[in-house]
Amino acid sequence: MPGPVDAMVVLKPKPGATTASGVSTLFKGYSGELPHPATLNPGPVYAGMKADSLPLICTMNISPDKPLVDSIFGKVSRRISACLADIASWMTTHHLKLNPSKTELLYIPGTPNTHNDLTVSFENILLTPSETARSLGVTLDNELSFSTHVSKLTRSCRFLLCNIRRIRPFLSQEATQVLVQSLVISKLDYCNSLLAGLPLRVIRPLQLIQNAAARLVFNLPKFSHVSPMLHSLHWLPVAARIRYKTLMLAYKAKNGLAPPYMMSMVKSQSVQRTLRTSSLARLETPCLKSHGRQSSRLFSVLAPRWWNDLPLAARTAESIAIFKHRLKTHLFVEFLPEY
Structure with missing residues (x-):
């Protein structure tokens, strides 16, 4: 279990429950306060098993000064560091460079409200998990709610619409439509399949942007009914x-x-x-x-x-x-x- 642990379940072999090879397969458990880490090493019970068959708890090198949680994150951290080193090496051979100062670490927990102490060392820089990370123009957050991405996308599209509105008196309807579709609607469509399944309240700001874009094309007031405009422009709503x-x-x-x-x-x-x-x-x-x-x-x-x-x-x-x-x-x- 990642994060601070106050209580846990410990499994112990049942006396006399053994297979033909003599290795116990049936267990009993108890739950309570976190015991001393040294008591969590069941290695002797599995002494006759092969290394690739040992349970995970036997391979974590648990000791009194290195508890179970630190051992798990330590292994993950080392693997990520090794992966980053391999990527940096490959990039160097191809005349590229991986910038450690711009490298972001995003930790997405399997369960909500999970604290973690995961840190990754890369080229003498300690990377800690951030709440958001940008990849290929999409802002990912550690809860995959995409609320930050929608907020940034809305702000960017609103800025573009404001600039187009300034020159709208000098544009025809056809030219405005081409401009809006190439600058604004294309942004709404980019990687929008990532938003599938989100609540309507999350994507509503994007629908408001599309409504404003349609009104701008037809040069109509703010509160004009937008459905006939979308149909005339042959624009599907954002959810569609x-x-x-x-x-x-x-x-x-x-x-x-x-x-x-x-x-x-x-x-x-x-x-x-x-x-x-x-x-x-x-x-x-x-x-x-x-x-x-x-x-x-x-x-x-x-x-x-x-x-x-x-x-x-x-x-x-x-x-x-x-x-x-x-x-x-x-x-x-x-x-x-x-x-």
Whole structure:
């Protein structure tokens, strides 16, 4: 368990419960205050086992001056440091340089409110976990809420719209549309599949940016109704654009057009017998309980669920061009039904 430990569960071998090889396989446990670290070394019990078969607790080099938690983070820290050293070496051979002062460490815990003491040493610089880190233009946070990313993206788009508004009197509607789509809408679409599954309140600032962009194109007041403008511009709302990108990736993964790691995340629904449902081109929906607290936002969970909600004509599209057309039509009907 990473972080400070006040109580824990310790397993001990049950007397007399042994296999043919003499190594105990049945255990009893007790919970309570953290015992002395030296008592957590069950090495003698597993003396006859091979090194690669030993339990993790036997391989941590626990001692009275190095507790269990420090041993875990020490191993992780050393592995990350070695990885950074290898990357730096590779970059040096290719006439590049890894800047330690600009290297960020982002720790994403498996459970909420988990404290950690993870630090990584790299070229005499001690890296400590930060709350956010920027990668390929996307700001990641240690809770994967993307609230910081949405905030920065909103601020950037608002600045661009303000500058375009200054020259709007000198632009035609067509020129304004091209300018807004290339500078603002493209930012909203960049890596937007990472926002799939987030609450609507998180992505609402991005929708407000799109609404402002549509009003700017038509040069209409602030509180003008925006739905007819989006339909006229043929712009899907932000939530629909996120779903569109996710389903495009699902189509590519299902039909062998995506990288192998992505194709492994989706699986066509199989049936034991030839039934009418076997021709519906549906995807298997995995169990949520086996994927942890962020399971509802996983691509392997969201993509099959959204895919199975598509009409049959879209799921059975013969090419990606046909799928794009049918998908966009379906999303317009779902998100802008009155138009």
